[in-house]
Amino acid sequence: MGNGIEIEKPLTEWAHAHFGAASRVEGLKRLSGGASQETWAFDVASKDTTHPLILRRAPGGVAAARSSEAVSLATEAALLGATSKAGVRVPEVLHVSAPGTALGESFVMRRVAGETLGRKILRDDEFKTARTRLTRDCGEALAGIHAIPTAGLVDLPRSLGEDQITKYEAIYRGFGMPRPVLELAFAWLKANAPTPAAPVLVHGDFRLGNLIVDGNGLAAVLDWELAHIGDPREDIAWVCVNSWRFGHSEKRVGGFGDLPEMLDAYAAAGGARLTPAEIDWWEILGSLKWGVMCMIMYSAYKTGADPSVERAAIGRRVSENEIDLINLFEGLGRHA
Amino acid sequence: MHDAPSAKELIEAVKAFIDKTAAPQLAGHAAFHARVASNALATVLRELEIRPAAEAEEKARLEALLGTTGDSANALNAQLCEAIRSGKMDLSTAGLLPHLKSTTIAQLSVDQPGYSGLRSAAR
Numbered sequence: 001m002g003n004g005i006e007i008e009k010p011l012t013e014w015a016h017a018h019f020g021a022a023s024r025v026e027g028l029k030r031l032s033g034g035a036s037q038e039t040w041a042f043d044v045a046s047k048d049t050t051h052p053l054i055l056r057r058a059p060g061g062v063a064a065a066r067s068s069e070a071v072s073l074a075t076e077a078a079l080l081g082a083t084s085k086a087g088v089r090v091p092e093v094l095h096v097s098a099p100g101t102a103l104g105e106s107f108v109m110r111r112v113a114g115e116t117l118g119r120k121i122l123r124d125d126e127f128k129t130a131r132t133r134l135t136r137d138c139g140e141a142l143a144g145i146h147a148i149p150t151a152g153l154v155d156l157p158r159s160l161g162e163d164q165i166t167k168y169e170a171i172y173r174g175f176g177m178p179r180p181v182l183e184l185a186f187a188w189l190k191a192n193a194p195t196p197a198a199p200v201l202v203h204g205d206f207r208l209g210n211l212i213v214d215g216n217g218l219a220a221v222l223d224w225e226l227a228h229i230g231d232p233r234e235d236i237a238w239v240c241v242n243s244w245r246f247g248h249s250e251k252r253v254g255g256f257g258d259l260p261e262m263l264d265a266y267a268a269a270g271g272a273r274l275t276p277a278e279i280d281w282w283e284i285l286g287s288l289k290w291g292v293m294c295m296i297m298y299s300a301y302k303t304g305a306d307p308s309v310e311r312a313a314i315g316r317r318v319s320e321n322e323i324d325l326i327n328l329f330e331g332l333g334r335h336a
Numbered sequence: 337m338h339d340a341p342s343a344k345e346l347i348e349a350v351k352a353f354i355d356k357t358a359a360p361q362l363a364g365h366a367a368f369h370a371r372v373a374s375n376a377l378a379t380v381l382r383e384l385e386i387r388p389a390a391e392a393e394e395k396a397r398l399e400a401l402l403g404t405t406g407d408s409a410n411a412l413n414a415q416l417c418e419a420i421r422s423g424k425m426d427l428s429t430a431g432l433l434p435h436l437k438s439t440t441i442a443q444l445s446v447d448q449p450g451y452s453g454l455r456s457a458a459r
Binding site: 178180188249310317319327 | 376426437
């Protein structure tokens with residue numbers, strides 16, 4: 001599974017069909033060690049052109065290992081098609097391969113040039129111009145995603161704020177590790193729940209790390225596997241969660257921007273007119289969710305499912321989310 | 337029981353071995369995990385230094401907040417969670433948020449002293 005031998009042949013067959021018999025697959029390289037799917041980078045050289053491409057594939061070509069809330073690769077590919085048609089910057093999908101085929105459950109998309117590492121995007125000079133545009137770009141991209149009619153869309157799980165509280169609280173209680181700050185966050189979220197907005201397509205993991213940024217700003221929105229039907233404010237708040245500001249806490253949007261600017265761009269691009277205070281509840285939910293997710297990753301060590309130091313150590317990151325929650329509680333009603 | 341070498345000295349020795357001898361000979365994934373391992377030992381060293389006093393202070397604060405005594409901070413924290421869950425305590429409860437903030441700052445001083453949210457909390 002880790003080497004490319006089993007997929008090089010079917011990939012070459014696909015390249016011949018798509019780019020012509022003279023084309024070659026070059027530089028096949030596994031990118032992520034993700035458990036939920038494999039990501040491979042490769043080029044197809046045909047005549048005088050090289051096409052940089054990505055293969056997203058279920059581990060071993062079989063979909064069994066994907067987590068229950070993640071959508072299937074075929075659904076992810078369909079979402080990329082629908083969002084691209086709506087004008088959102090996403091990689092173009094060239095091919096979808098069904099389970100049981102030589103390639104296995106997978107899809108091929110164009111490899112968009114740019115950077116995904118948050119620290120580099122926030123620090124390096126080559127993204128200086130991009131950083132001045134990214135806040136508006138994100139607002140516009142989110143407005144575009146949220147405006148896509150859900151009626152004609154592939155079947156997606158539905159998860160509103162209330163559903164997420166129920167789900168993550170059950171997981172948290174299951175661990176039997178009482179943490180007063182998380183307890184306070186659950187209780188506060190329940191007592192202060194906002195009126196649900198009309199459900200829309202939500203990306204579900206819109207943040208630095210899942211965005212390709214080039215010298216000019218946002219180049220592509222990646223990682224649609226947590227897409228669902230939900231509340232648009234969830235996406236807006238998730239990119240604000242301090243865990244994704246990579247040390248640049250002073251800039252609420254991803255460490256690079258101010259929320260009023262993103263909300264202005266969001267409204268100007270057709271999204272609802274929202275205030276920063278309306279995002280607070282969702283950012284608290286976001287920090288709480290990431291805290292519980294760190295507990296989930298640690299539990300993989302505790303149960304013996306993954307004996308790595310990394311899984312053990314991630315349990316010592318829950319306190320990061322706890323201080324973020326406390327900072328958010330202290331800031332409630334204080335910002336413009 | 338003797339403590340020569342102490343737990344602290346043993347951990348420091350292993351950490352120095354990872355940092356100076358093992359890690360430079362590793363590449364890729366193994367090098368990454370060596371760095372994580374070294375960081376985990378740094379966490380243990382901070383814990384040895386900070387936890388005893390911080391946990392005693394936490395326990396004293398919990399007893400004042402709950403108006404009761406308990407065997408451990410852990411047991412009192414379970415009680416505090418119950419008080420929050422039942423609605424007996426919330427954000428408006430005097431002393432609750434300052435207590436949680438002090439406790440979380442101490443915890444992060446062990447877990448992730450470089451975390452940005454810790455700097456924000458100190459301001």
